[in-house]
Amino acid sequence: MSGTPPPKRRRRRWLRNTLLVLIVIVIFAGAWAWRRAGAPPEWYAPPDPADAQVAQLAERVEYGMVQEFHRIRPRDESWRMRVDEDEVNAWFAARLPEWIAHHEEVQWPETLGAPQVRVAENGMEIALQVEGDHVLVTRVVPEITDGGMRLVLDRVGVGWLTMPGAPASRMLEILEDALPEGTVGEDLAPRLIGLLTGSDLVDARIELSDGRSVELMDMLLSDGAIEFTSRTHPPAGP
Numbered sequence: 001m002s003g004t005p006p007p008k009r010r011r012r013r014w015l016r017n018t019l020l021v022l023i024v025i026v027i028f029a030g031a032w033a034w035r036r037a038g039a040p041p042e043w044y045a046p047p048d049p050a051d052a053q054v055a056q057l058a059e060r061v062e063y064g065m066v067q068e069f070h071r072i073r074p075r076d077e078s079w080r081m082r083v084d085e086d087e088v089n090a091w092f093a094a095r096l097p098e099w100i101a102h103h104e105e106v107q108w109p110e111t112l113g114a115p116q117v118r119v120a121e122n123g124m125e126i127a128l129q130v131e132g133d134h135v136l137v138t139r140v141v142p143e144i145t146d147g148g149m150r151l152v153l154d155r156v157g158v159g160w161l162t163m164p165g166a167p168a169s170r171m172l173e174i175l176e177d178a179l180p181e182g183t184v185g186e187d188l189a190p191r192l193i194g195l196l197t198g199s200d201l202v203d204a205r206i207e208l209s210d211g212r213s214v215e216l217m218d219m220l221l222s223d224g225a226i227e228f229t230s231r232t233h234p235p236a237g238p
Contacts, residue, residue: 041127046115
């Protein structure tokens with residue numbers, strides 16, 4: 001008499017073993033995903049605002065941009081300005097807290113770390129540390145329209161995990177969990193979500209103190225840098 005199990009029993013045993021293997025895979029995959037979500041991206045390393053060189057670079061960037069924007073130029077002449085991502089991140093680290101301090105309706109929450117930008121041809125990645133070691137990363141693609149600049153949300157993720165086209169409701173949930181009540185203006189989170197979903201526009205025209213204005217006409221991204229093309233307009237007539 002053969003010791004081989006009947007076909008039905010063999011099928012049940014195969015199915016049971018297969019399910020057990022799948023369950024183990026799911027458990028390990030979930031544990032791996034959780035660890036990945038907690039680990040920041042390799043490139044996330046915001047500059048130290050206490051570093052004197054970082055502070056000096058941030059001041060040079062801010063002063064240089066003010067000079068470029070206020071330079072006297074021929075009417076209708078377009079001009080370009082290039083900003084490296086290192087300069088942007090130095091300004092975020094050293095000057096952004098001071099800039100926010102001058103706005104009484106906005107306070108930078110203690111649960112948020114310093115933002116950092118990484119620029120590539122296919123978009124700008126903006127990383128922000130939230131709730132301990134978790135780092136929220138969004139990639140946006142700027143588009144200049146007649147009404148202003150639109151930030152097209154390309155993807156969002158936490159740590160090394162990214163999801164193309166993540167819903168705005170999920171982003172709002174993450175932001176609301178990270179921002180304690182009363183630390184920001186009541187309309188800041190909806191405004192931020194509106195910008196990241198493209199429903200709100202960033203004003204592409206900046207008014208200068210002497211009555212002139214600078215219009216942003218184009219924004220070219222390359223690896224590690226942003227190049228702006230702008231035009232300075234004379235003061236509006238009476």
